[in-house]
Amino acid sequence: MSAAVPVSSRLPVFPWDRLEPYKATAAAHPDGIVDLSVGTPVDPVPELIQQALVAAADSPGYPTVWGTETLRDALTGWVVRRLGAAEVTHRNVLPVVGSKELVAWLPTQLGLGAGDKVAYPRLAYPTYEVGARLCGAEPVVYDDPTELDPEGLKLLWLNSPSNPTGRVLPKDELTRIVAWAREHGVLLLSDECYLELGWEAEPVSVLHQDVCGGTYEG
Ligand SMILES: Cc1ncc(COP(=O)(O)O)c(C=O)c1O
Incomplete structure (x- = not known):
């Protein structure tokens, strides 16, 4: 039996790693680099969101994959209101991580x-x-x-x-x-x-x- 080929060997080099040499070249310029990369959010988490998270923290149990009914209502409502979609049911939406x-x-x-x-x-x-x-x-x-x-x-x-x-x-x-x-x-x-x-x-x-x-x- 031949050794298993790791899935990672099929994956491309991550773009940020591919950009490293260009970044080094730009940084060597006398006026330096204009770095427009965004990446990880740096703004403070709004108070309102922090409080909502704390208020919901005491929620023992496993979450359901397709979320609460309220969440699914919010999703289908937005899809119809904002996207101009025709009839959308709870079976058409799925929250993901x-x-x-x-x-x-x-x-x-x-x-x-x-x-x-x-x-x-x-x-x-x-x-x-x-x-x-x-x-x-x-x-x-x-x-x-x-x-x-x-x-x-x-x-x-x-x-x-x-x-x-x-x-x-x-x-x-x-x-x-x-x-x-x-x-x-x-x-x-x-x-x-x-x-x-x-x-x-x-x-x-x-x-x-x-x-x-x-x-x-x-
Ligand atoms: C086009 C596109 N799709 C999907 C994503 C993934 O977003 P998230 O995993 O934060 O929901 C990104 C994030 O940069 C994106 O640019």
Whole structure:
């Protein structure tokens, strides 16, 4: 029996480590470096949040995976009110520990593996690639997703507004991509964690009725 190959050997070098040499070059400049990295939040935790956490601290027992009814009401309410989604039930929402965990593990949880492809924007949040590699699928990058070869493509990530470019996909562009994914039987996953942070454009969700036609197929 051959020795098991550790999963870590499939994973890419973390971007912050890849950036280290560039940082050193910039720091050597006479005027120094303009470091725009954000990383760990540094602002104080608002009093209101601290108090709410303390007030809820005495809660023995295991939490349920899909959260309390109140939380699920808040989630479905926001999706309808803010995103313009059609009917959304408690079965359509799931709180997660952090979206990073979901992004990284979802391809595995969906049963993807060798022979499958996972696509994401050429310049993207690095965890899409990590998720593809964790399950043994082939990572594929795109400029326009509808130009991808759908053969073997199981999962397509969108990210609007984008990290790191800030690009916002207009509603008709989203509609076109959703239609393409459905036509080719590709599961579309839309990471919209910056949806509330539109600046010059008004970001639209794939869950908006005009984009998905009021159904969540695919
Ligand atoms: C595009 C994108 N998706 C997901 C995440 C993960 O967010 P969190 O794990 O904090 O929910 C980030 C964080 O930087 C991100 O930029």
